Amino acid sequence: MDFIKLQKVMRGLALEAGDAIMEIYNGPDFEVKTKSDASPVTSADKAADAIISAGLEAAFPDVILITEEQAASHALKGPEFLIVDPLDGTKEFVHRRGDFTVNIAYVVNGTPIRGIVYAPAKQRLFYTDADGQSLEETGPFEIEKIGACQHISVAVPNPESLRVVASKSHRDETTDAYIAKYPVSDLKSAGSSLKFCLIANGEADLYPRAGRTMEWDTAAGHAVLNGAGGAVVRFDDLAPLTYGKPEYENPYFIAYAEGVTLQKS
Numbered sequence: 001m002d003f004i005k006l007q008k009v010m011r012g013l014a015l016e017a018g019d020a021i022m023e024i025y026n027g028p029d030f031e032v033k034t035k036s037d038a039s040p041v042t043s044a045d046k047a048a049d050a051i052i053s054a055g056l057e058a059a060f061p062d063v064i065l066i067t068e069e070q071a072a073s074h075a076l077k078g079p080e081f082l083i084v085d086p087l088d089g090t091k092e093f094v095h096r097r098g099d100f101t102v103n104i105a106y107v108v109n110g111t112p113i114r115g116i117v118y119a120p121a122k123q124r125l126f127y128t129d130a131d132g133q134s135l136e137e138t139g140p141f142e143i144e145k146i147g148a149c150q151h152i153s154v155a156v157p158n159p160e161s162l163r164v165v166a167s168k169s170h171r172d173e174t175t176d177a178y179i180a181k182y183p184v185s186d187l188k189s190a191g192s193s194l195k196f197c198l199i200a201n202g203e204a205d206l207y208p209r210a211g212r213t214m215e216w217d218t219a220a221g222h223a224v225l226n227g228a229g230g231a232v233v234r235f236d237d238l239a240p241l242t243y244g245k246p247e248y249e250n251p252y253f254i255a256y257a258e259g260v261t262l263q264k265s
Contacts (some may be wrong), residue, residue, distance in 0.1 A: 001080070003114065003130040006106060010116045011127060012143045014102045014143040017048035017086055018120030021102070025121065040060060044093060045069055048086035048102060056082050056104075062107075066215045066248065074248055080108045081244070085216035089192030097120055099191025105219035110242035115223025117193045126152070126197045126224045134200050134227030154229045154257035155202035161185035164262065165195045165204040167211070174210035174252075178235075181263040182206065196221025199257050200228035207255040210235060210265075215248040222255070223249065230257050235265050 023250040024044040049069040056065055058221045064081035066073045082104065088094060089100035098121035105115035116127035125137040127217065129151075137149045156165075163186040164179055179187065190198060196218070232241040235252030254262060 001060075001063075001106065001108075003132075006114055007127065007130050008115070009055060009059045010104045010106075011125075011146070014051045014104055014116045014118040014125075014127075015141055015143050016055075016143075017051045017102045018115040018118050020044070020047040020051055021087060021093070021100075022120050027097070038126075042087070042090060042093065045087040045090060049084070052084050052086055052102070052104060056084070066216065068214065071153060077244065079244075080106070082106055083112075083216050083219045083243070083248075085214075085220070088217055090205065092191040097191065098123075099194055101168045101192040101220075103193050103216065103220035105218060105223050107215075107243045110244055111240075112223035112226070112243060115220035115227075117197050117220050117224055119192070119194055122194075123129065123193070124197070126200065128223055128227040132227050134224045136197075136201060149196055152201045152228050154199055154225075154259075155205065157205040157257050157259045158185075158263060159183070159259075163204045164188075164196050164204055164207065164208075165190050165207045167191070167195070167209065172210060175187060176207045177264070178210065178265060193221035196225045196230075196255055197234075199230050199255055202257075205257045205260055208235070208252075209254070210252045213250045214242050215245065215251075218250060218253070220241060225255055230255065232256075233262070238262055 021044045067084040085103040092099040102118040105112045195207045232255045
């Protein structure tokens with residue numbers, strides 16, 4: 001893989017998809033449909049998917065492409081693949097809360113090694129560079145020109161005063177019970193894959209998720225967190241979370257900064 005090209009293509013497509021999403025978000029009321037798994041889908045999901053899929057297929061025709069909005073792609077398997085959630089946090093989008101993202105990741109042998117997370121409503125852009133190090137670009141966001149950037153890394157956690165981030169739309173008793181195992185000084189809610197990025201940027205230390213997620217929900221944020229010195233493990237046995245699983249469905253997991261002593265579930 002040409003990682004310089006991959007960085008440029010993923011960044012440009014994420015920004016282009018974000019523009020399409022925001023045009024719909026800022027427009028009149030949009031139609032919300034329900035998919036077979038009871039999750040919502042909008043015209044913004046489909047518009048962003050079309051942009052990203054076309055761009056990735058043109059740039060990397062020999063790499064398997066998996067996207068949330070194209071069910072036929074779910075059966076594809078291989079040691080490397082691109083995986084996309086064109087609009088992660090559709091519930092946040094529908095309720096106009098702003099915590100939604102564009103996610104694109106590149107997975108090799110079960111590990112997301114490159115990724116980009118763009119939150120267009122919040123104007124936050126996180127991605128891995130060509131060397132796999134994570135950065136936040138602060139704009140202005142121009143497709144053909146990279147703006148001001150700084151490399152990011154997880155914070156050194158205080159074991160007696162952890163900062164936890166949890167799902168805004170999917171908190172449950174299992175998650176709350178797990179959080180209660182830690183000395184927590186700050187508990188914040190965030191939507192979509194931004195939670196991984198808050199740890200990667202040193203704004204939080206721990207993100208437990210007890211609930212159904214798919215690989216396209218997590219791969220890009222996972223890549224950004226890896227590139228900033230963090231990690232993601234399974235909830236049950238604390239083994240690394242891997243990708244390319246049957247139906248691309250994740251187990252419960254924990255994302256964290258290096259230095260957090262994890263508690264077993």
